[in-house]
Amino acid sequence: MTEAEMDVIPRESLRILIPLSGADSDTSALHVAAEMAPRAAKFFLLHARSGPDEDRYPDFRRASEAERFERHIESERIFARANAILASRGLISAGQLVAQGAPAEIILRVANQMAAELIVLAASGARRVIDHAACSILVAEPGVAVKRTKV
C-alpha cells in the first residue's frame, strides 16, 4: 500500500475541534459538525474567549477568583448548550477546553497541540484560522460573515 492509500484507512478516531464563542453562530457549526461527522469522530469543544492571555503575560492584572468563577460559569453554560445540540444527534463531546487570548491564535494553537484533523467553523469570517490552519476546515455557513461585512 502506498502512503496515500494508507491514509484512507482510519487508524484512529477523527479528532474534530469545534471552537465556540458563545454567539448564536456556534449553533450552526455544531449542527453541521454533528450531522456531517463520521461515526468514529471525537468532538473537542474549545471556548476561545477573547481577552488578555493571562498565562502568557503574567504581569497583566490577574482575574480575581470571583471573576474566574463567573467566567467558568459562562463557559459551562456554553458547553452545556453545545453538548445538548450534539446530544440531539446522539453525540457528545470527548473533551472541553477554555482558553483566553486572541481567538484565532488560540484555535490554531489548540488544533496543533491536539493534532486535530478537522476544525469546524461557523462562518468564513474566521479568515485567519482558515488561511493558517494545518488541518482541514469545515465552514458551516460560508456566505454569512461576508454578507454581514457588506452591510
Place this chain on the structure above:
Amino acid sequence: MNKVVINQLPVEKLRGQRVFVRIDADAEPETPGVLFDESKLRSSLPTLEYLRGVGARAIIGAHLGKPGGRVVESLRLDPVAERLSRMLGSPVLKLGEAIGRDPQGAVAGMQDGDLLLLENLKFYPGEDANDADFAHELAELCDVYCNDAFALANLALASTVGITRRVRPAAAGLALARELMMFEAALDQPDPPFVGLIAGARLEEKLPILENLLPRLNRLFIGGALAFTFLKAKRREIGSAPVDDALLPLVKDFLKKAEKEVEIILPDDFITVQADEFREYEKSGRRGDPPEWRLELENGIPPFYLPVDVGPATVNRIKGLFEGARTILWNGPLGVWEIEPFGAATRAVALLIVERVSPRHQRSILCGDSLARAIRSFNLPVESIRHLTTGGEPALQLLAGNPLLAVSALDNELDLVAPIETRPRRILLPVDGSEHSLEAARKLGRLIDAEGAEISLLHVQKPEAFAVGEAWIDPDTKQRREIRRRQEAELVFAITKAPLAQQRLTVRQQLTVEGDPADEILRFADEIGADLIVMGSHGRTGVLRVLMGSVSRKVLDQAKCPVLIVRIPDKRMVEVGTLET
C-alpha cells in the same frame, strides 16, 4: 414540553414494534445492602404497563452500580427482573447479555406485549462512553426508543443519547415526561407567589441556580451551609461556620441585585455546637452522643461555635412564607440532618409540606439527592408530597437553566406532525486532477460521513484561449482539441474515482463544463442542491507558506451550503514538491 411522549405516538407505531425502554433502577451508593431502588422501578411501571397494553414488545435497558465496563456477578439484573415481574404481574424475561446474538435471538422470538430485560448495560465500556458501536448494537434490537430514566437525563450514555442517532422515533417515557413537566411548570410559568427554599452546601453549584431562579421567584429563602457566606456578606456574626471567601464578592453582587427584585430571607436563629467538639465527633465517625447544642438567637453566632441547624424562629418564618404561596421549590437540607437532632428543621419543614401545603392546591417541588435522602429517612408519607423528584443532578441542571443531554436527544413534538425529510446527502466534489483535489477525494470518507451520499464530480475547464485568427480554425483541429479535452476530463474523473471506490463511495454523476471555476462550482452547487462542497487546498509547507487558492476563497465567500476545505498534511506536500521538481 416540546418533546414527544410515548403515549403521543400513534398506537400502530407501537403495536408489534420493538421498543427499547431505558429505565433507572440504580440505588444510591450511600445505601449499603440495597441493590436497587424500588421507588425508581415503581416510577417506570406506568410506561411499561402502557407498552404492554398497546401490544408493544418492550426491551428494557437498565444498570446497577459501577461495574466499570466488565461483568460483576453481584451486579447482574436478575433481582430487578424478578421484582419487575411481581410488580407488573407478568413475566419479565431476563437475558444474560445486552448485545450480540443471544439478545437478537430473544428479541426475534418476542410476542406482542412481552417484556424483556437486558443484562446490566454498564457491563459494557461503551455505555458510559456513549460509544457509537455499542449504541449501534443496542439500536439493532429495536424500532422505537423510549427514555424513562430522569435520574440519568444529564448524562450522555450509549443507551440514552448514542442510540437515538439510529432509532426514530425517540420519545420520553411517562415518568420522565412527568418530571420534566413539573419543572417546566415551576420554571416557565410558575403560579405566583413562588417561594424558593435553596439550602444545602456547595455554593459554587448553587449560585448559577440562584441566578436562574431570581427572575421567577417572589420570595427566596437561603439556608443550609449556603447561607453562611450570605450572612457574612451581610456582616452578621457567624462564628466558626465555613465560608467561601473567594466567592464573597459574587454573593455581595447577587444580594445587591436580588434585593431589588425579590424578598430575600436568611435564617434568624441557629442550633449551634462547639466547633472543636463537633470536629472530634466527626473524627470519631459520629460515635456516641452528638455534641451538646444550644440555641443562638438573631444576635449572631459566637466565635468557636458552629451552626448545624436552623432554630424554631426560622422554621416559623418558613411556615409564614408558605402561607399563601402557590408554588414552592425546595432544594437542599436546612441542617446536618444525618445527625439525628440536627435534622429537626428539615423534618419540620418537610412535615409542613406533607400536612399543610400539598392538600391546599399548592404545587411543591422538592429536589436534590441530599434532601430526598433526608426526607425518606424521616419516614414521612412521601407519597403525599406533590412532587419529590427522582433525580438529583438532572434537577439541579434544570434549575440552573441548563439543557439535559438525554432529553435533547429525544424527538421534538414538531417531528410528529412535520417530520424532517431525510434524503441522501448531496456532495459536490470539484476535481482538476491536482494533488489537492485528489487529497480531497482520498480524505472525504474519513472527514465526513459520506456513506450512501450522492457524490457529484465537477470538472471545470478553462475556456479555450483563441489566438487572433484562430477563430477560423478548421473543423478537424477543433474536433481533435475537443476529443483531447474530453480525454483529459475522463482521466481526471478516473483518478478521482479510484480513492473514492476504496472508501466504498460511489459517484452519482460527473460533469465537465467550461468557465470560471469558482462561478461554475457555485452555480452547479445551487443546481443540484448540494449539502456540501468539498475542496482541496494547500497546507502550510515548511518555510514557504502558501495561502489558500483564489477559487476556494471565492467559493468559501459565496457558497450557500457548508464547505469542507481538505488540507494536505505538511509532510506529503513537501514530498509532492520534490516529485514535481
